[in-house]
Amino acid sequence: MAAQAMMRKAAPCAMRQLKCITVDVTGTLIAYKGLLGDYYCKAAKAVGVPCPDYDQMHEGFKVAYTEMASKYPCFGQATKMSNRDWWRTCVRNSFREAGYDYSNEIFDHVFKRIYSMFGSTAPYMIYSDAQPFLRWARKQGIVVGVVSNAEYRYRDIILPTLGLNQGSEWDFGLFSGIVGIEKPDPRIFEIALKKAGGVAPEHALHIGDSLVKDYLPARELGMHAMLLDRFKSKEARVAREAGVPVFPDLSDAQNFIISWQEQVKRASMI
Template identity: 80%
Template sequence: MAAQALMQKASPAALGKLKCITVDVTGTLIAYKGLLGDYYCMAAKAVGLPCPDYDRMHQGFKIAYKDMATKHPCFGQASRMPNIDWWRVCVRNSFIEAGYNYDDETFGKVFKRIYSMFGSAAPYIIYPDAQPFLRWARKQGIIVGVVSNAEYRYRDVILPCLGLNQGSEWDFGVFSGIVGVEKPDPRIFEIALKKAGGIAPEQALHIGDSLRKDYVPARGLGMHALLLDRFQTNEAMRASEAGVPVFPDLTYAQKYIMSLQEKTEALVV
C-alpha cells in the first residue's frame, strides 16, 4: 500500500516542531446537510414541477459532476470558463442524466435557486470541533491554511457564513477553483507552503478525510499528514492497519499533536 510506504518516512518527534497546518474543508471542517440531489429536487418543486426521483437525481448529479470535472477541471478555471457557466452546464446535465429535460425558461428558474442556495451556508453544517481546533492551532503560533477542491464562493461566502473566517480561524486559503490545481495533484500543497511563507514540507501537517486526495499527496511531498474518519469507512480502517494515523475527529487529532509536541519539548530539555 502506498500510504504504508509513505508512513515509514514519518518522524513523530519532528511533528512537534510544526509551523503550519493545512486542513481540508468538506468532510473535515464542514459537511452537506443531506445529499446534493435532494436540493436539486427541492429546487424543482419550488418552481411548481413534480418532484424528481431523489435517487435518480443524486446519481445524475454524480455522473454530470464527474464529466464536467474531467472536461473542465477546477470548476472551469483551467479552461477560463466562468464559474456560473460551469455550474449551469453541470446542473442541466444532472437533470438530463436523471431523465428530466426542462425547457430553457423552466430550467433557468430551477438553476437560479440551486446556484444561489449553494452559494450560501444553507446546505452546509460545520462540525463542532472545527472552529475550536483552528483557533487552538493559531494560538500555538501555527499558521493555518485551508486547502480544498472548491470554488471561490467557499472562501468569500460559505466559510465566513459558517463562522470560519480568515484571520480568526485560518490564515490563508488554497481553493482549486481559484488556483487552477486540485488534489491529489501535489502542486496544490506546494502552493500552500509558499502561501505559508515558504515553509519546508517537514514543518507542515495536512489533515483531511481522503487517503488518495489528502494523505498520500501530502506525504509524498514530504509533509506530515493525518487522516480523519468521521464515518468509520473501510478505507480509513485499512489505512489505520497500514500505519496511517487515523482519528475520528479534530479533537483527537489535537490531542495527538499536543502529545507529540510534549515529547519534542522533553527531548530538547
C-alpha cells in the first residue's frame, strides 16, 4: 500500500521537450552473465578449496553486500575505505555467510581472482539495444548521463570495454563510489541535472529498472521517469497497474520517446 501511494504521488508530469536523459546501468544497459554466486564458487574451486552450493553462495553475498552498503555506503567512499578493501571484506563475509571461512592465505588467492574478474568484462554482457539507444539520443541533441550505484571500475574499465564510451554513448557519468551519493537519494539526480548544463527537471527523463531506486526518486525531483522490465518482474507489473510507464526494452522506450516528442512539437505549433 505504501509503494502504491508513493506511485500515485509520483504520477507522470506534463510532457516537455527532452534535453537530458539519464540511465541506470545494471539491468538497464548491461547485465551479469549467470548468477554472481557462480563466479565466487569458480574462484574457490580454481585454487583447490571446497565451495558452497551456488545458490547458497548467492544468498550469502546478498546478506554481506547489504550489510557493507549499510555500514560503509558508496563502497566506503565516505569513510575513505579503499575500493579493494571494501570488496575484500564483502567477499570474505559472503563466504562466511555461506558457511565457509578459509585461511588468510587461501582467501587471498580466492579474492584476487574474484576482484580481478569483476574488474573486467568477463561477468557482464551488454544488451543489444543499449548502444543504439544511447547513440540515437545523443544524435537528437539530448544530453545523456549514466547514473549508477557502482564503483569507479564501471566508469574506467567495464563500460568502455563493453563499448559504452563517454563521448560517443554518454556525456557524463555519476557513480556512487565516486560522488559519494547513491540512489534512491534524489541528490544524485540533482547533480545529474547540473552536469547536463542546468537542465530543469521537467525537461529530463530517467530510465532504470528499479521502482524504488530509479523511478520514485527521479519523479520526486520532478523529472520524467520510466521503468524497464526485461525480466517480467512482479514489481514492474504492480507499477504498470498503478500507471507507471513500463517498457520491455530500450527499443520500445525509444519509440515512446519519439512519439512523445512529436506530440510536444505539434502542441507547440498550435
